[in-house]
Amino acid sequence: MNTRLATIALLSGTIALAGCAKKAPEQLPPAPEESIPDNPTTTTAPVTNSGPTVGTQAHFEGAVNGQNVIYFDTDRFNIDSADAAALQAQVQYLSQYRAISITIEGHADERGTREYNLALGERRANSAKNYLTSLGVDANRIRTVSYGKERPVALASNAAAWAQNRRAVSVVIN
Amino acid sequence: MKQLIFAFALFASPLVAGSLAAQTTAQGGDLGAPVVEGGTVETLGETDAEAEEGGLSFTVTDESDWSDIGVAIAGFAADRDRPTPANANGTAALGREISRVITANLRNNGIFRPVGPDSLPQPSFTQITSPSWGSWSGRGVEMLVHGYVSARADGRLTVGCYLYDVALQDELIREGWVVPPADWRRAAHKCSDLIYSRLTGESPFFDSRIAYIAETGPKDRRIKRLAIMDSDGANHRFLTLGSATALTPRYSPDYKKLLYLSYVDGNPRIYVYDIGTGRQQLVAETGNPTFAPRWSPDGRNILYSMAVGGNTDIYRVSANGGRSVRLTDAPGIDIGGSYSPDGSKIVFESDRSGSQQCYVMEADGTNQRRLTFFGGRCATPEWSPRGDQIAFTRIAGDFNIAVMNPNGRNLRVLTSGWQDEAPTWAPNGRIIQFFRTTRNTGRSALWQVDLTGRNERRLKTPVDASDPAWGPILP
């Protein structure tokens, strides 16, 4: 009798615990906010003498804290929330330095045929460009180039490497 | 009493059953063994009608495995050993070189078992037209190739090629060509084509050239150069320096020009490259990127794909320039395009359905309909020069080369690599060339496979290679 009670109690306890398992949140918390450098608008002189000059890629990448690259899913070219945040940072930079033009390079991973990937890279670059122009950047300041699968950054043949290669990179035109 | 009888029956039954079982297990092998295969069952087609005709009827069935055709290619004889620009050692040595080229051609195509001149006695010039049958059949030779080389007064070479059936002691075919010394290999290819066609029934393909992209360098900074070579890899030439990436070349049907994609001005654009002059010209004057150049079978039109605002469509323009005609306008990526040999239809790839699939349309862009419905994706479709098959890259996990009928049915997958893509047809529509990329290293090489799926082999190129394009038969 005691053992039976104990068994029942154990089982019901287990079931109850299982039911209380936590689910992953449906929405990931947003990426940490970018801290824009405090220096406001007017000066074109660099903040410190040793930093990169405006108009160089290094300055741009520093300013957007590395978010000049946005990533895509396989065969997709849509701007998701992470991409949107990165592009907003780029918009902020471009509104700050109005003389700068950029090229958006579209890339694809190696797991696609060559010509289709050229078109897909172009689609991704265009997607990013459209988002930037929708946020107010002049379309004449943005060019697009597709490199298809010709310029990977990650050289392995696995899903992680491919995820890094499906990207659109904003590059300052010197 | 009844109980006793019943009991006896109980005891007896296992005994009886045991003895029966013993017998059947002894013969169990016979009953259980599979039916012997291979016994010929000859159906005598003796219907009443045939019996009344008189004479016997029967069937002879070939059940052997595929066997290669044994061909002996004796060295080509020279009537007189004369010096020739084609070979440092004169026409006699040239004759043996020609035979070696023929032997390599036939060996590489999987249907023949050739024996080359180096393992055979060299026939004399008079024996070319009257072979010594006895000695050849003594060597077990089925088919025999003889030929001669003769240097003419103007320096050109006359090359004659003869094919004999040793068993029947019969000449099957003969032909001769006059070639400039620099083109002596073409005579060897013409002879290989003669033998190949006569013994397989297929059209020739050896006398043709291949354009491709030669690759060197690390995976993230590849140097890609335009290159051309003969179908057997000889007479190789680089056409660009490699400072600008070159991709996806296509030979014009008259071999005078090449279409290809170049990043020479920083953007992907299509150019027509004139091989004779070395000059190149933009196909479409537009600010938009253009990809995937294609020739029409008569060489008069060029297909290309242009991306406008991220949406890629196929356009046609005359090879002499002029206005472009837009052929597709679906949202999404429509790219590529391969004409049927009669120029009436175009097969292309499009992702308008959500994934890359193959579509076909009339040459003027009307009646676009989807072809591929068998799961997986279809990319880079290419219509066979014979018109009876379409080759494409089939993506279903791995990338493989596959063929299907022009109505989209009868899919056959021909290769099984990790990433095989971009098929191109040999001029006779029976062999497909493609490039295979290795996992991780990203290195690529040109490979070939027969339409029946047999004889998959790698082509030797000076460096890594991709994007092959096979030109038509040289006239």
Next chain:
Amino acid sequence: MVERPALSLAGLRREERFGLAIAFGLHVLLVLVLALQPARDALIERPERMTVSLVSDIGLEEMAPAIVPESRAAIAPELADVPLPSVADTPEQAATRTAPSPDRPAPRKAPKPQPTAKPEPRQAGGSQVGNNFLEGAGNSRTSDDVRIPASQIGASAKASIIQAIVRQIRPHWTAPSGVDAELLVTELAFDLDENGRLRGRPKVLRQGGINASNRPQSGLHAERAIRAVQLAAPFELPDEYYNAWKSIKGARFDRNLSR
């Protein structure tokens, strides 16, 4: 709780115990017999490859026309349904007694039924046993051919002749390869002389299985079939059945990929 019967032997009656013991003993015996069977041959010999000829029709009479229109082979006389008057009996009986030809073909045919003359009673037929009947010669006046006429050669004789021909042709026959080439079928006709040599060139009667993919190989298929026959000649076939293999009217050549 159901009461189970105790499993002790004490609960059985004497007969039951006895019977149980016998049954047990016999089962043990059976097991021993099976276990101690002499070891079989490890491999049952597979039967030799056998050519099986399926003859679709076994007619009581061959419906062939007279390939040898006139033969001097001895033919037994036909007995009439209605016996003639006794005077004529004697010469007939003498004829029937001498009828059996020493060269009778091995499979003795059943008596020829008359295809058209069934309703009428058979007449007494003339015997064609000539003076030289011992050598198997009849008294045909128009031919010197003493072999068995085609009409008399049996189905199984023909079957074995066919097997011999096929056996001699097959080593030389290789079908061409190609897309759908295994669908091709070529039918040839050819004639042979008495020594088994080809008379003239085999002719192509018809080809089948041609589609757009294998059309280029169809000519090659026919050529190779002809070549196979040419290489197989001269054929080694029995002389006395020459009239059967004199003319081949339907030699089919195909390819079987099912192995």
